[in-house]
Amino acid sequence: MIQWYPGHMAKTKKIIAENLKHIDIALHIIDARIPKSSYNPLLERILGSKPQIIVFNKADLADSSANKKWIMYYNDKGINIVETNAKNRQGIDDIFKTARDLMRNRREKLMRVGYVNVPIRLMILGIPNVGKSTLINAMVGSTKAKVGNKPGITKGKQWIRIGDEFEYMDTPGILWPKFEDEMTGYMLALVGSINDDLLDFEELSLKFIERIVQRYPEVLLEKYKLDRLSDDNYTNLVNIGKKRGCLIKGGEVDTLKAAKIVIDDFRSGRLGNITLELPEDIGHE
Numbered sequence: 020m021i022q023w024y025p026g027h028m029a030k031t032k033k034i035i036a037e038n039l040k041h042i043d044i045a046l047h048i049i050d051a052r053i054p055k056s057s058y059n060p061l062l063e064r065i066l067g068s069k070p071q072i073i074v075f076n077k078a079d080l081a082d083s084s085a086n087k088k089w090i091m092y093y094n095d096k097g098i099n100i101v102e103t104n105a106k107n108r109q110g111i112d113d114i115f116k117t118a119r120d121l122m123r124n125r126r127e128k129l130m131r132v133g134y135v136n137v138p139i140r141l142m143i144l145g146i147p148n149v150g151k152s153t154l155i156n157a158m159v160g161s162t163k164a165k166v167g168n169k170p171g172i173t174k175g176k177q178w179i180r181i182g183d184e185f186e187y188m189d190t191p192g193i194l195w196p197k198f199e200d201e202m203t204g205y206m207l208a209l210v211g212s213i214n215d216d217l218l219d220f221e222e223l224s225l226k227f228i229e230r231i232v233q234r235y236p237e238v239l240l241e242k243y244k245l246d247r248l249s250d251d252n253y254t255n256l257v258n259i260g261k262k263r264g265c266l267i268k269g270g271e272v273d274t275l276k277a278a279k280i281v282i283d284d285f286r287s288g289r290l291g292n293i294t295l296e297l298p299e300d301i302g303h304e
C-alpha cells in the first residue's frame with residue numbers, strides 16, 4: 020500500500036494553507052461511496068474558521084438511502100453538504116446557492132462600504148479521483164471562463180471566473196488520503212484513488228466481497244447468478260470466476276481475473292448503487 024512521505028505531506032499542507040488565504044470557501048470533495056475514507060479530517064485543522072462545503076460527489080453511484088444518512092450526519096454537525104453528480108452537472112446550482120448563503124452577510128457588509136461585485140472565491144480540494152476536474156468543468160458550464168492573473172495576490176495564481184459572482188482557483192488542491200488503518204487503504208483502492216499498479220486485486224476483491232456480503236448480499240447473488248453465498252469469501256470469488264468463465268489450463272479458476280471483473284463492475288456502477296461506509300462506521304473499525 021502506498022504511503023505519503025512525511026516531507027511530501029508537509030509540503031502539500033503548506034501549499035494548501037497558502038492557497039486558502041486567498042479564498043472565501045473551500046469545496047471539499049468526497050466520494051459518496053466511501054464518505055469516511057475519502058474525507059480528510061486534517062483539512063479541517065488547516066481550514067480553521069474558513070467555511071467549507073462538503074461536496075458529496077458521485078452520489079449517482081452510491082446508495083440513495085445511505086446518501087440521506089450522510090447528509091443528515093453532516094447537517095446535524097452544522098456542516099454544509101451538497102450532493103452532486105459532477106458528470107451530469109447535478110447539484111452544481113446547490114453549491115452556488117450554499118456558497119451565496121454562506122457569504123451573504125459578508126457581502127452585504129462590503130456593499131455598505133462601497134464594494135460592489137466582489138466575487139466569492141472558491142477552491143476545490145479532494146483526494147485523487149474524487150471528481151475534482153469534472154466538478155470544475157461542470158461549474159464553469161456554458162459560462163465562458165476567463166483565466167488570468169489577479170494583481171495583488173501570489174504571483175502566478177490563476178483564477179477562473181464563473182458568471183458574475185464566483186471565481187475559483189484554477190488548480191484544485193490534491194489532498195493526501197489518510198491511511199489511518201488498513202481498511203481505509205482498501206476503500207480508497209476500491210474507488211480508484213490509489214494507483215492500480217500497486218494493488219493486489221485478489222486481496223482487494225476479497226475485502227470488497229466481505230463488505231458486500233454483509234451489506235448487499237443480493238447484489239452478488241443476482242449479478243453473478245450464484246446459487247448461494249459461502250461464509251468463505253475466497254469460495255465466493257471462485258464461484259464468481261466459474262460463472263464468468265475465468266478459467267486457466269486444467270479447468271482451475273483464474274481468481275485474479277475474477278477479482279478484476281468484480282472490482283471493475285463495482286467501479287463502473289454495474290453492480291448498482293453501493294455505499295461501502297455509513298456514518299455508524301465512524302469509530303467502529
Ligand SMILES: Nc1nc2c(ncn2[C@@H]2O[C@H](COP(=O)(O)OP(=O)(O)OP(=O)(O)O)[C@@H](O)[C@H]2O)c(=O)[nH]1
Binds near residue numbers: 080
Ligand atoms: N458517475 C460519476 N462519475 C464521476 C463523477 N464525477 C467524476 N466522475 C468520474 O470519475 C473519474 C475521475 O474524475 P476526475 O474529475 O478526473 O477526478 P479528479 O479528482 O480530478 O482526479 P485526479 O486528477 O486524479 O486528482 C472520471 O472518470 C470522471 O468521469 C460523478 O459525479 N459521477
